[in-house]
Amino acid sequence: MRCKRTNRYAGPAIGTIAQNSTGGSIPGSITLRIALCVLDANGLPSAPSNIAIVTTAAGTNTNQVTLSGITWPAVAGLARYAVFAATQDDLICWQQGDVLVAGAGNTYTPGSITINGPLVRSTWALPSPYVSKVRIKAKHTVHSGIVGANVDNLTATTIQGNELVNPATTFTPVGRIVSVIGRPESSTPFVSFTITPYDKTTSSLTVTPSPITTGHPELSVQKNDTIVIRFKADAANTSSQTQITDSGCQNMVYANGMTPGAEVGNVLRVMQGTGRGQLRKITGNTATTLS
Secondary structure, eight states: OBOOBOOSSOOOBOOEEEEESSSSOBOSSOEEEEEEEEEETTSOBOOOOOOEEEEOOTTOSOBEEEEESOBOOOOTTEEEEEEEEESSGGGOEEEEEEEOEEOTTSOEEOSOEEEOOOOOOOSBBOOBTTOSOOOOOOOOOSOSSSEEEEOOEEOSSEEEOGGGOOTTOOOOOTTOEEEEEEOTTSOOOOOEEEEEEEETTTTEEEEESOSOOTTOGGGSOOTTOEEEEOOOOSSOOSSSTTOEEOGGGSOSSOTTOSOTTTTTTOEEEOOSSTTTTOEEEOOOBOSSEEO
């Protein structure tokens, strides 16, 4: 994630927090970590507010959260605010933001902000007043998913890559995650989306949330980006704990799946779910199974 050093003034203060079980798209029964920052005209953020802990209502996935009674730093020249949120401490990241309107005596509005969701994974982590430099580490990725493609077209709800056209395929990527992993001539955003319908005759992947966030290329898909459809285990491997099967390895591009034995020596990294962060060395593989 991108992490910014902060200005040397205090962050905003959140007065009250209200929840509504309708009007938004935040899942129920989750615990959110929410914080605010302000940015000056140069884009340098304040220290963050205290992190608010909010548990959403059970039984609905249409929750929204409203922050009210917000006190902004009494500092001249503030330009925007940013909302950071996540369900895990180490994943708190930018979700939304807008312009601050200056008033008399270095006061600002809005005094309340509504978070509707859905929550996204972004490249901008919660700013820290304790960071003066960041060390970047990189790892070579052999396979970041079952299939990759270049983006040839997109709309507010769909992503298309001509390489994904295959009228004869029986594979469907519905329910999988599609991520941007490359962008020519610019920084690659860390954005991912859930695939809903897939049209195998046009390659159209209908996704949620929208692949286009107006005014924010760092949160959007662009034409000529490289995307990848992620791996997804067919089921929990509780009965065979040394094997993971993903039948999607046989798909619209790679009908035969993985080459048996070709993945031996590579390292499997779990990216999402209960085992996130775990590493396992691969000792064997078939067309669809890693051991």
